[in-house]
Amino acid sequence: MDLDEVDRKILSILQVDGRAALSEIARRLDMGTATIHERTNKLEAEGYIREYRAVLDPELLGADEVGFVRVDAAAGRSSEVAEHLVERPEIQEIHEITGDSDLLLKVRVADREGLTDLLRTIGTYEGVEDTATDVALRSVKEEHTLEVRDE
Template sequence: MDIKRTIDETDLQILEILQVKARIPNAEIARQVGMAPSAVLERIRKLENQGIISGYEVRLNPEHFGQKLSAFVFIEANCASNDTLADRLADISGVQEIHQVAGEDGYLLKLRVADTETLGRILRNEIATIEGVRTTRTQIVLSSLKETRRVNLNPPAHD
């Protein structure tokens, strides 16, 4: 079992580099942070084992796969925390994100689909038919100005 340790400045540099380009060679990371490749590899493995790095993935352009429309769907649920409802929502094709939220709506979904016809079909035939879904409100994205999964490793200090 790996002992938890504090993330230092070098770890932050490594994480920043990996967030920009996860496939960067280990030797290049080592060069950028001024360490031996073996030491960098050991740090990366520790960050993975601690769950700080939770995985690596490729970002695909959804338009190349006919998924040009993004939409956010607010779902008012009969029950605020319903694992079955969340599991059913997760099984719907096109759902990229599910968030349980505070306020009137219980869930916020991000969908990526081909067009408004497909979105309407999913709303009527899949989401609305799930037990526990009371109402939905949908916002269609006109254009995306920024989309990222990067984590801010240098948040502003609070006064």
């Protein structure tokens, strides 16, 4: 599916406000609601829109300690380890990477004790050989939106 200007505008609006009513999007784009509904359904079906969700405030929820964990896995086991790590709710992101480590995790916990417990648990997983952790002192920017550009 090739995105046109209208599709890109719809994506931009929904990315900022996933609760935007289709009638409001139609009004903003000077189009009919049925047209916006049809286009949004197509964007969902094609996978451009994966889900709608609220972005929660981690500090208010008591999960404001951020760490980045590099995981070294046994040879050929990084994908298996990654699939096992998916089960941990404290792990927000898992990336298979190049370089000295195999995986890079972004974790969010309540406190250092929670981080210590998580690292201890990760270290027991079969296939994990080593971890190295960096703790964020301050989060300057955490962005969840993507730039929707012309192709």
